[in-house]
Amino acid sequence: MSVDVLLGLQWGDEGKGKIVDHLANKYDIIARFQGGPNAGHTLIIDGVKTVLHTVPSGIMHERPVNVIGNGVVIDPVTLKKEIENLTSKDADIKRRLFISKKAHFILPTHKILDAASEAAKGQSKIGSTLRGISPAYMDKTGRNALRVGDVLDKNFKLEYEKIKERHLKLLSIYDFEFSLTDLEKEWFDAIEFVKSLNLIDSEYYLNKALAEGKNILAEGAQGSMLDIDFGTYPFVTSSNTIASGACQGLGIPPSKKIKEVIGISKAYCTRVGSGPFPTELNGATGERIRKSGNEFGATTGRPRRTGWIDLPALKYAVMLNGVTQLVITKADVLNDFEAIEACTEYDINGKQSTEIPFDLCKEEIKPVYQKFSGWKTDLRNFTSYDELPEFFLNYISFLEQYLSTKISMISTGPEREKLLFKKTLETAL
Ligand code: GDP
Ligand code: IMO
Ligand code: MG
Numbered sequence: 001m002s003v004d005v006l007l008g009l010q011w012g013d014e015g016k017g018k019i020v021d022h023l024a025n026k027y028d029i030i031a032r033f034q035g036g037p038n039a040g041h042t043l044i045i046d047g048v049k050t051v052l053h054t055v056p057s058g059i060m061h062e063r064p065v066n067v068i069g070n071g072v073v074i075d076p077v078t079l080k081k082e083i084e085n086l087t088s089k090d091a092d093i094k095r096r097l098f099i100s101k102k103a104h105f106i107l108p109t110h111k112i113l114d115a116a117s118e119a120a121k122g123q124s125k126i127g128s129t130l131r132g133i134s135p136a137y138m139d140k141t142g143r144n145a146l147r148v149g150d151v152l153d154k155n156f157k158l159e160y161e162k163i164k165e166r167h168l169k170l171l172s173i174y175d176f177e178f179s180l181t182d183l184e185k186e187w188f189d190a191i192e193f194v195k196s197l198n199l200i201d202s203e204y205y206l207n208k209a210l211a212e213g214k215n216i217l218a219e220g221a222q223g224s225m226l227d228i229d230f231g232t233y234p235f236v237t238s239s240n241t242i243a244s245g246a247c248q249g250l251g252i253p254p255s256k257k258i259k260e261v262i263g264i265s266k267a268y269c270t271r272v273g274s275g276p277f278p279t280e281l282n283g284a285t286g287e288r289i290r291k292s293g294n295e296f297g298a299t300t301g302r303p304r305r306t307g308w309i310d311l312p313a314l315k316y317a318v319m320l321n322g323v324t325q326l327v328i329t330k331a332d333v334l335n336d337f338e339a340i341e342a343c344t345e346y347d348i349n350g351k352q353s354t355e356i357p358f359d360l361c362k363e364e365i366k367p368v369y370q371k372f373s374g375w376k377t378d379l380r381n382f383t384s385y386d387e388l389p390e391f392f393l394n395y396i397s398f399l400e401q402y403l404s405t406k407i408s409m410i411s412t413g414p415e416r417e418k419l420l421f422k423k424t425l426e427t428a429l
Contacts, residue, residue: 001213002259004429005246007220009317011271013297013304014264015329015411017041020057020219022419026429028214030058030066031206033249034239035221036073036106036136038129040298044414050086051298054079056219059086059093064217067202070102071239071249073136074148075111076190083197099194100202101149107160108183109167110135116176126235127273129299137238139163151195203251210257218246224263224317225271232360235275243321260429262408263323265314267331267340267395270304272297276360279307279343279367293333308341308369311402316356318403326403329411331392332418337374340395343367344402372398379412385420 006023008014021043024030037053044050045060052059054074056066068074086093110132117134118125128134139145144163150156171178206216220241225231227241240248243261247254268289271277280286286306289295295304317323334340345352347366357363375392382388388396388410400407410420 001210001215003210003216003218003246003250003252003257004260004262005218005220005243005258005321006262006264007241007243007321008223009225009263009265009314009321009323009326010223010269010310011225011277012221012223013040013270013272014223014266015327015414016220016264017043017052017057018411018414018416019262019264019327019329019409019419020217021045021060022416023217023429024058024061024064026215027058027064027217029206029209029216030056030064030219031069031202031216031250032056032067032072032219032221033069033246034071034241035237036133037075037078037131038133038237038299039221041219041221042298042414043416045416047415053082053299055082055086055097058217058219059096060090062092062096064096066097067200067206067250068097068099068103069202069250070100071245072100072103073106073133073140074099074103075106075131076194077186078131080190080193083193094197098198098200098202098205099148101147101199102202103148104136104140105146105148106132106136107146107163107167108180108187109164109171110139111183112176112178112180113167113170116171116174116178119176120174125274127275129273131299134238135167148194148199151191151199156191206250206252210252216250216252218250218252220245224320225313227320230316230320232275235273235361242317260324261321262325262327263318263321263405264327264329265309266293266329267309267334268293269307269310270295272300272302272304276365277305277307278313278346278360278365279310280305281307288337289333292336293330308343308367309399310343310367311399312343312346312354312356315354315403318405323405325408326399326405327409327411328396328399328407331410332379332412334374335378335380336376338376339374340372341369342372342395342398344370370398379410380418382412382420385410385422388420
């Protein structure tokens, strides 16, 4: 039938995992299309927290099948741990999980190269998650990599050794100490585990499913402002995180298959790692948001930088993705705030603009804010969208107008069930 794409519109951690988990039963297939274990998608079900890095966020449901697409980079060690943790709770999980033979592997030396490169950059480091993402994608585009389907090839070990040798030469330019022995042993153990999984030609699998009338939810990782082409380069990740990445990362033709593009944004903004963040709040208000929103990385545990919502950046992301409906998460984090601010324009050298300049890193940006009265009500207690407090709905309709896009869902807490739907839009899914 068709594909809906769900993705983050900011710098990641918008709450994608929670929303995918909530919607998953409406779909036959949930498919991750890019990124790798740099992602950390949190699900809270019956009070139990699960953080997924590579496995799609539909895995906790019986109905949908979960596919790790060709656009994903896989660290077999992380994947093995993740699946073992999941199977300890539900032995049936391996049956519902399929992995593209065309997905690329992250090797132990990719992780070391990531760490060595970041260490060499010193103050100007990207703040990578150190999961080997950039070196793995570099080898993919450099046409030097190992893919999941290669595990079935008798020359797999030989090909691995060739790549390793090349990586060791690269590492010799850095003054960086490392030890490979344990990492390699763990990696090859995990490769044996990968052989026991459902390895598929995912582009055929997904296109056949569509031809049979099935529907797919494509799950993005990271966020649009971390996109390799359109994010705050060079402080970005190494994949296309925007909606078009779903076609590339799953082998789905764009011509007629994509229906809804569901863009997720927090009611404020966060970023983890280095790079420009025009609305960042370094003082007490930023700290208050971090505390109230428990803003610490799901993958690395690093404190997330916090700030007010950045509407020029969000409008840019809505444009790039062709967002058809928005989801606002973590609105409850601002429950107690007397006033809420939203950046509506950038002031760059006295000139005001609602567009993102070519290089955010090189501009001195003064955000121009519009202020709203806080709702001072606990949103977690509401069970219907239309009954939400007036001051909150004022803020929501301002966002809808600014972004020229309807907000179809409001997330009011981390738990699976804390999601309110605008009734008129629910049927669009
Ligand atoms: P993802 O990477 O986009 O899936 O997001 P993360 O899981 O990295 O970070 C989102 C965090 O916010 C997680 O700890 C979620 O449990 C939590 N969360 C998600 N939605 C909400 C919400 O509406 N309110 C609150 N308070 N927390 C939320
Ligand atoms: P989810 O899917 C937030 C950030 C890193 C760093 C930059 C590059 O959970 O939203 P990388 O390891 O990709 O080379 O790091 O991107 N980053 C994320 N930030 N959420 C993520 O994923 C991220 N994945 C990468 O912090 O700034
Ligand atoms: Mg995350």
